[in-house]
Amino acid sequence: MQRLDNTFTALSDATRRAIVARLADGEQPLSKLAEPFSMSQTAVTKHVRVLSDAGLVIVEKRGRTRHCKLDAAPMKEAMDWLKYYEAFWADKFASLAKHLEKKKKQ
Amino acid sequence: MQRLDNTFTALSDATRRAIVARLADGEQPLSKLAEPFSMSQTAVTKHVRVLSDAGLVIVEKRGRTRHCKLDAAPMKEAMDWLKYYEAFWADKFASLAKHLEKKKKQ
DNA sequence: ATAATAGTCAACCAAATAGTTGAGTAATTA
DNA sequence: TAATTACTCAACTATTTGGTTGACTATTAT
Known part of the structure; x- marks a missing residue:
């Protein structure tokens, strides 16, 4: 939950x-x-901080510089969350029915 | 841009x-x-407001009640944005190479 | 007509965000 | 050794966010 919030x-x-x-x-x-x-x-440092708190950026100290690299892993969770609603934009009319059927099966 | 921000x-x-x-x-x-x-x-009304500003919820006045319904369409853009980085979490090691090759083609 | 329901609106508050500046530290270069 | 570079930290500011309450309006039900 908190993780998705941060992402x-x-x-x-x-x-x-x-x-x-x-x-x-x-x-x-x-x-x-x-x-x-x-x-x-x-200001940029602060933005990077938000990204690294979300686990999206990894900051590594190397000498006097801080090297930033991407870690996209947390994006997967975000995408999975969105994917759940894919039916709703893919086929707007049938979406609710599809969704309810899916829920029923669970 | 603003749209993605809101979503x-x-x-x-x-x-x-x-x-x-x-x-x-x-x-x-x-x-x-x-x-x-x-x-x-x-408080909930305010949250709904944020959602409707993002186009994710449509509020319809009907008598004295306000009916809220989902419109998932803006999620598609968010998902498309995320999808761009899919290679980065799908195959962490090959990801950079794949990405750069993809960029080269464009 | 009265009462209850559904919601808005304005005012307020505390905490978080997004930025600034200035001073300081640590590592590298000349 | 001295200067420069890369960055941190603290302090401050303005705006936004997420919540509250109380008073109000409009609609529906009794």
Whole structure:
């Protein structure tokens, strides 16, 4: 529950989603990561903190730099949660019936 | 962008996810919807507001009651965003390589 | 007509978020 | 050794969030 909270919260901010996108291209030291954003490095550090609290980013101290890398694992849970509702957008009209039938089987 | 912000924000709260889950079983008037939660109806109304701002819930005035129903459509975008990173949790070791190859093709 | 129900609205509060700045530390480079 | 780089930390600010209560409106039921 708390885990999903943290994951969705982390992804609810465009800056943080941009950080995730950049880390998908490979790990980055904090300073490099902060460069393209028009905000202080401290602010970026805080965003990274939210991401690492959610387990989406792993920060590793290496000399004087902090290397950030993506760990997408928590996204799987978020996706599984969403997947549960897939029928509702896939076939809007039949969705409720499908859902109830599925529930009945459980 | 803003749309994704709203969707992820709406889903970042356990109470709101519970509301979504209940509405999956069928539409509900606000009062019924609020019953199981240990908070005021006003508080629930506010959560519903966040959900409807995100387009996840449609509120329809009918007499003195407000009927809430699920619209899962915005979840699709959220899921598509997550799907982009699927390779990263599906095969942790090959993930970066796969991603970069995919990017190269675009 | 009266009472009960369903909901809104405004005001308030505490805590969290998203940012800033300035000072300090630790590691690297010159 | 001195300067620069990478970053942390504390303090402050403004805004948002998640909740409360009390008073009000509108609809329905008796």
